[in-house]
Amino acid sequence: MFAVLQLPNFHLQAALRQEPGALNGPAVLLDEDPLVKRSRDRIRITQLARAATDAGVEAGMTATQGQARCPGLRIVTRSTPAEQAAQEILLQWAGSISPRIESTGDGLCTIDLTGTRFDREPALLGDRAGDAFTRLNLIVQVGIAANPELAFLAARFADNRFLDGEHICTSAAPSPGLELREQVAAYTPGPVSGSSAAQLEFGNRSFPRAGQPACTGSPAGERPANRQPATAAVRIVTPTAGAAAVFLAPLPVEALSVPAEISTVLRAWGVRTLGELVALPREGVVERLGPELLPLWRQLGGGEPRPLRLHRPAEVLTEAMDFEHHVERLDALLFVLNRFLHSLEVRLAEMYLVAESLTLELRFENGAPHERLFRIPEPTRDTDLLLRTLHTHLEGFRADAPIVGVRLTAVPARQPRQQLDLFQPSLRDPxxxxxxxxxLEALLGTGRVGSPEHLPTHRPxxxxxxxxxxxxDGALPxxxxxxxxxxxxxxxxxxxxxATVELRRELDAETLLRLSAGEVRGPIRTSRGPWLASGDWWDRHVWERREWDIELADGGLYRVAEQQxxxxxxxxxx
Amino acid sequence: MAASEKVIQLRQLLAGKFPAAHAARPRTRDAFHTCLPRLDDIGLPKGELTELVSEHASTGVATLLATLVESALRAPHHVALIDGRDSFDPQSVSADACRNLLWARCRNALEAGKAADLILRDGNLPFILLDLRANPVREVRRLGSPVWYRLQTLARHSSVTCLVLTPAKIVSSARLRITVARSRSLAEVDLRRDRLVQDLELPVTRRRETAGDLVANEQHDRQVAG
Structure with missing residues (x-):
């Protein structure tokens, strides 16, 4: 079995991921619309949240048109760091399910479930994905089928609504997309019964029926009293005979990413659904549409799965953000870092790991970068503790320009398990x-706190x-x-x-008589020396000196030296 | 004969046979073990401030300090040195002792007070040396009693033993005060360091007993007398 995870409205979700509840409001994404020819008019609304759709905003509108329909419209633009982080989250979570995963596209990941427990109990995958991604402020759709293509279609048409009303609308714009959604809604009339139920299973059992009013949404953080555990919209196409055909029967041909010419030909033939396409004879499809469509056709017919382009998830966890408004205050930066750490905590917990080190990267308006590595003495994923570490550093940090971007990277590690030794000193709380x-370093300055280390030289x-x-391995008592x-x-x-030293020279002997060096002054009662020392003669830092140990009249013992x-x-x- | 009487008799018997083992018993209830007999005989109270006053030059307190850093390896425990005027010479201790030492190089007494506050509040290191001996007396006095009482409270709260080296009697909240008076002579420069420390005169000039100490000392005296 294969599973496909899809983050619908990926760019919008990624941009708003650090703002819990933002997707429940009227929010849209502005991006270049390739369908618009004039480049200056190309920036259009491409993805939109359900509340924006309810307010009458449509994909393809300009920002001004959108705001005319919905004055409180939240408009965001794409954020490459945020999208990379969201994609990384998706792939790393998939990597925790199976080592055989494929980065299929933006917000898309294919998992080979062979050998995992989810191969036998695919419905559990939806529960786990829903729980994890909800805590990460992401909405995911899961499709499970016998091959990647069917799983992709199952994910795409798995619906997009959660039980508690936190939702956004499906794929962007094009009006055909809206059409598709309506068709799917018509096709999924709640719990399936009868003969279809034997072949199709639905993870989400509360789909609204066709014609039902669009979901209303609930304010962020507000939970209905009868809320059930968060779950992803899941559609499972069982590998039984005929299940794929039943699933594909109502899906429009546009659901496939086929060239426009082929799509046009199919429409001309009157082939409007995938079920009709699959029902065509194989030889006829190859002869008329070319061999390119054959693998896809075979997959849709329940053929052997294609091999995945295996992807290895990143070994570090990254959270990043470009600020719309430059940050000049510490509390604003800490607010964002706190969100990052919460997200990292969830991600680490999903992998049963802890953070071994953190790397904080700041980008400033003047282009100057700042990077600081924080080693965590006792690896943890405790947000409060990690935030205190960052806070302590940032308290003593000053910059000449406001911050335009921030990136926080965590290196994961296994939870350390160490047996303490009764006879070795250890720190209570590393x-x-x-x-x-x-x-202490912030108080005293760099290089003024730590352990002294001898250097291999006789230089004083x-x-x-x-x-x-x-x-x-501290010493035993x-x-x-x-x-x-x-x-x-x-x-x-x-x-x-x-210092100023009065001395008396007698032949080859010198007698020190009086010392004056700041507050230390007085007649010298006794002296011993000189002791000759020199070194680094092979270097430009050559040194040579004569030292005396002296006892002043007041009883103080000092060392004086004469150098150059x-x-x-x-x-x-x- | 009651069991308690037998125990008392046994203790008296042991005290008679091994007087040295009982004579060195610290008078305080809970003393910090420094592995330095001269100080362990006096008994640095755990979780308290102890003031070591050196009003004259070259009395040997820096040598004592270096020996304490060295002996921390044998105890074993980590040690922090808050250096009020950045005067500690790392060459005076071994490389191993250096690795076991947290050295905070302060510029003045005010910085040293803040650093002591942080380290005492942290509570990870059981033994702290706060060396203000090289700072001017006026500068150290400027810290004021509130600072010392705060440090005392922090030490008690975190059970950290803190030895404060001062150029005059300043630490008002110190439970124990030791005054070193005798200066050295140039002739002693060639002596072994352990001998120098052994020869140090460390008279206790102030000891503030808590109610618990008084009870414990009374019991101890009664046992010795009995």
């Missing part, structure tokens, strides 16, 4: 700790700060012996204080 580190005060990431060290620790002045004829106070022995 994610909270990562957030604290981000806040040579170190770098690396992210705090203690080794997982008492097993690690510290190296023997001598003398007190140096408390460094950063940068070293410029200048004196400096390195630090205090404490």
């Amino acid at each position: 994610n909270r700790f990562a957030e604290t580190l981000s806040r 005060d040579a170190f770098r700060v690396v992210p705090f990431d203690p080794p997982a 008492g097993t690690r012996q510290p190296a023997v060290r001598f003398g007190p620790t140096l408390r460094r002045f950063r940068p070293p204080l410029p 004829g200048r004196w400096q106070l390195d630090g205090e022995y404490d």
Whole structure:
């Protein structure tokens, strides 16, 4: 069995996906209409929600005409990032059902159900798809049949309404499309009974009958008291003898994507439905219409399925949006990011995965990009926690221009399962700790929070700060012996204080008499040195210095150094 | 003979046979184990602020601090060092100890106070060293009592032990105050560091007992006397 998932009005759905309930209002999509010849008039309404249709708006109208019919008309344009994200969602969800999937087109995906539980119980697929896509603010139609072509037609004519009244109208415009819808409505008079019921099953059992008033829709978020679990509109064409013929019998020939010439010839012959087309003799079809139609004809007749062009879903989850109005405030950006994270949470939950890292990409009006990778110490899909991570970073972020687009990418991973060790130090809440580190970095600046790391040089005060990431294999108590060290620790002045040193030279010996370096000053009681040090002579950063340990009269111990004829106070022995 | 009396007799017997094992018992109910005998004898109260005052130069508190960072590996626990004036020298501890250390390099006492607030509030690290010894006294005093009481509350709430190194007696909410007075001489530069730490004089100049501590200490004293 094959299943086809279709997102009707794909471009409109994708554009409005981040706005729950927007499809219940009068919304339309403006796009180039290829049927219009004059290029300047080509921007027309191409896809529209049910409420817009109810208000009298039709496909092919200009925006002005649409607004004249419906003053509150919501007009959106296509968003490539949003469409890519919606297509990615569709394919990734399909990938969680079966590894053999095909990206058939925009908002279309074909799944080979062989070997899955849905091959035996196809009706369950509708429940699962409906539940998942409803939470993702998408409406899906599912068609299941013995081959991809039949499944595609089943999905296309599976109807488009949900039990709770959240719905949009089917495929856009062309008036023939409206005609098709009426014919389908006439063909699907609710629960099928009698002989047809043995061959056709309907996932959605509340189709309005022909002539029934158009659905009224309910406000976003408002649920009827008797609401049932969300489900997709599903049509299953069972692989029994004659089922395909019964299904195809009333469908118009225009439902097939055949060349216009062939369509014209068929109309001239009086062949208006697919049932009539399939009833034609095979040799006659090939002889008169050419061999191109034969594979399709064979498929419609219930022949062997064509091989799928297998598609591998993306391994990362992406949510993206181009802003109609540029974003200048943090709260507006966080609002969008919160929506993104909610969507990612649902998608990850569908795959039983968690987010291992997040990548935030911002595009600014001046063209400057900003990209930041957030590693999640303890992978999770908790929206609140992930939002706090982003919030902490963005709080300390400043930009010169408003934001025109945002993209959030999550790398999924399996939920970590780790047995903690009684004798090894561990963090109570790694994610909270990562957030604290981000806040500390925002407070103190980059490179001022982390773990120090020694550098392979003898240059004084040579170190770098690396992210705090203690080794997982911490030492057991008492097993690690510290190296023997001598003398007190140096408390460094950063940068070293410029110093003035009075000294007395006697033959080859120098005696330091007095030090003056900022607030540290006074006669030198005792001194030891000089200790000679040099390094990096092979490099342009060559250094050479003489160091003394001194004790001032007030009891303070310090290290002074003379480098290139200048004196400096390195630090205090404490 | 009642069972409780037998237990008391057994304890007295053990205390007589192994006095060293009982003498080092910390006076506070719940002390943080630093793996440094000089401090463990005193007992840093867990979930409290302890102030280590060093009013003079070169008293050895930075050496003590480096040793604490090193000994955290043996405890084992992670340690945070909030460096009030970015004066810590990473070369003074081993590479392993560095990896176990979260170092916050602050520019002044105000930043250090904010950083301490964040880390205490987080509660993931059990031991925090707040080093304000190199900051000017006036700057540290400017933090004010409310800050110290807030930090105390946070430490108690998250059960984090916080050792504050100051150039004067400043931390009003500290449960324990240790004052280091003696400066070192240049002759001691060649001594082993563990010897330097061992020789440190760490007199407790203030100990605020809670009601629970008083009861526990009374029981302890009664047992020792009995």
